[in-house]
Amino acid sequence: MRPRFSLLWSPVRFKALLGSSPLPGSRPGAPGLALSAGRSRSAGRSRLVVGSGPAVLELVSGQVEVREEFISEEEERELLGELEPVLKRKRYQFDHWDNAIHGYRETERSHWSERNSETLQRVRDVAFPPGIPQLGLVHVLDVDKGGYIKPHVDSVKFCGSTIAGLSLLSPSVMRLVSEQNQSDWVDLMLLRRSLYILRGAARYLFTHQVLKEGDSYFGGVEVPRGRRISVICRSLPSAA
Numbered sequence: 091m092r093p094r095f096s097l098l099w100s101p102v103r104f105k106a107l108l109g110s111s112p113l114p115g116s117r118p119g120a121p122g123l124a125l126s127a128g129r130s131r132s133a134g135r136s137r138l139v140v141g142s143g144p145a146v147l148e149l150v151s152g153q154v155e156v157r158e159e160f161i162s163e164e165e166e167r168e169l170l171g172e173l174e175p176v177l178k179r180k181r182y183q184f185d186h187w188d189n190a191i192h193g194y195r196e197t198e199r200s201h202w203s204e205r206n207s208e209t210l211q212r213v214r215d216v217a218f219p220p221g222i223p224q225l226g227l228v229h230v231l232d233v234d235k236g237g238y239i240k241p242h243v244d245s246v247k248f249c250g251s252t253i254a255g256l257s258l259l260s261p262s263v264m265r266l267v268s269e270q271n272q273s274d275w276v277d278l279m280l281l282r283r284s285l286y287i288l289r290g291a292a293r294y295l296f297t298h299q300v301l302k303e304g305d306s307y308f309g310g311v312e313v314p315r316g317r318r319i320s321v322i323c324r325s326l327p328s329a330a
Contacts, residue, residue, distance in 0.1 A: 138156040138158060138278065138279040138281070138284075139154060139156055139276060139277070139278055139279070140276070140277050140308070140309060141274075141275060141276040141277070142273060142274055142275045142276075143274070145274070146268065146274040146275070146276060147276065149274075149291060149295075150266070150276055150291060150292045150296075152289075153288065153289040153290045153291055153292040153293075154266070154276065154278065154286075154287070154288060154289075154292045155285075155286065155287040156278050156279065156280065156281075156284055156285070156286050156287075157216070157284060157285040157286075157287075158281050158283075158284045159281075159283055159284065160212075160213075160216075160256065160283060160284055160285035161209060161256060161283050161285075162283070163283070165205075165209050165283075166258055166282075166283050168203070168205050168206055168209070169206055169209065169256070169258060169321060170258060170259075170319070172202065172203055172206055173197075173230055173232075173319065173321075176197055176199075176230075177195055177197065177230070177232050177319075180195040180196075180197070180232075181195065182194060182195050182232075182234050182237070183195060190239060190240050190242040191231070191233070191237070191238075191239050191240065192237050192238055192239075192240065192302075193233060193234040193236050193237020193238065194231060194232060194233045194234065194237050194239075195232045196229065196230060196231045196232065197230045198227040198228065198229055198230065199227065199228050199230060200226050200227050200228070202228075210228060210321070210323065213254050213256065213285060213321075213323050214254075214323055216254070216285070216287070217252060217254035217285075217287045217323060218252060218254075218323075218325060222250075222252070222325050222326075223250075223325065223326035224323065224324065224325055224326060225249070225250075225323070225324045225325070225326055228321060228322065228323055229321075229322040229324065230319065230320070230321055230322070231319070231320045231322065232317070232318075232319045233300065233317070233318050233319075233320075234317055235303070235315055235316050235317050236302075236303065236315075237302075238299070238300055238301065238302030238303075238315075239298075239299050239300040240299055241265075241267060241297035241298070241299040242297055242298070242299070243269070243293070243294060243296075243297055243298075244293065249324045249325070249327060250324060250325030250326050250327050250328055251289060251290055251293055251294075251325055251328070252287065252288070252289045252290075252293070252324070252325040253287070253288050253293065253322055253323070253324050253325075254285060254286070254287045254288075254322065254323045254324075255285070255286050255320045255321065255322040255323075256283070256284075256285055256320065256321040256322075257280045257281065257282060257283065257284050257285075257286070257318060257319075257320055258282065258283070258318065258319040258320070258321065259282065259316060259317055259318055259319050260282055260315070260316030260317060260318050261279070261280060261281045261282050261313055261316075262280050262300050262301070262306065262313065262315060262318050263277055263278070263279060263280065263300070263301045263306050263307065263308045263313050264277070264278040264280055264286065264298055264299070264300055264301075265277050265278075265298065265299050265300075265301055266278070266288075266292060266296040266297065266298050267296060267297050267299075268295060268296055269295055269296065269297060270295065276292075276296070277308055279308045279309075279313070280300075300318070301313075301315075302315065303315040
């Protein structure tokens with residue numbers, strides 16, 4: 091029987107499980123390499139990021155980050171309290187204009203409560219260097235338990251070189267696959283209330299996806315899918 095990651099497990103318990111043996115990668119039977127042990131927040135050392143080999147991990151070093159427990163439970167409740175009334179008025183969609191997402195609803199917001207504005211400003215301060223133009227609208231993507239995000243590269247018309255997303259409600263696995271060599275992959279463990287950041291090569295040289303139920307594994311451990319809301323800040327497209 092495969093080990094199963096319960097949604098009730100804490101990040102510490104999950105990391106302890108991964109730390110007990112070499113990481114085999116997120117696909118059953120596939121070889122994998124962890125970036126290294128420890129609580130560091132950089133891609134170069136985080137055990138929340140694994141890949142197919144050292145070369146691909148070196149390529150995304152500094153351009154992929156997962157920061158666990160970036161927001162508190164109270165901050166998550168504040169965000170959900172503002173978003174749920176808006177999202178509940180929308181239906182889940184099972185097609186997308188570029189066929190990238192299945193089972194989702196979404197909105198964009200420019201005005202937030204004072205407390206949520208402070209939380210989002212922390213995201214911006216961490217993700218974007220000073221002077222980098224940013225989109226004022228924050229993208230909110232609500233993916234149903236049975237939904238998923240297919241492999242895609244974001245259009246440069248709508249987003250610049252950096253995206254930063256908070257993961258609310260449940261954990262999931264994001265997979266990056268090289269467009270030049272599909273045997274090169276990187277998996278990110280997006281724990282609840284974590285922040286992920288993708289920059290540069292990780293944005294444009296790799297597709298990214300959120301794995302669906304049945305395919306959702308990290309380090310050989312199944313990560314059951316639940317409803318997930320991501321709150322995403324983006325840099326301005328360079329052509330804008």
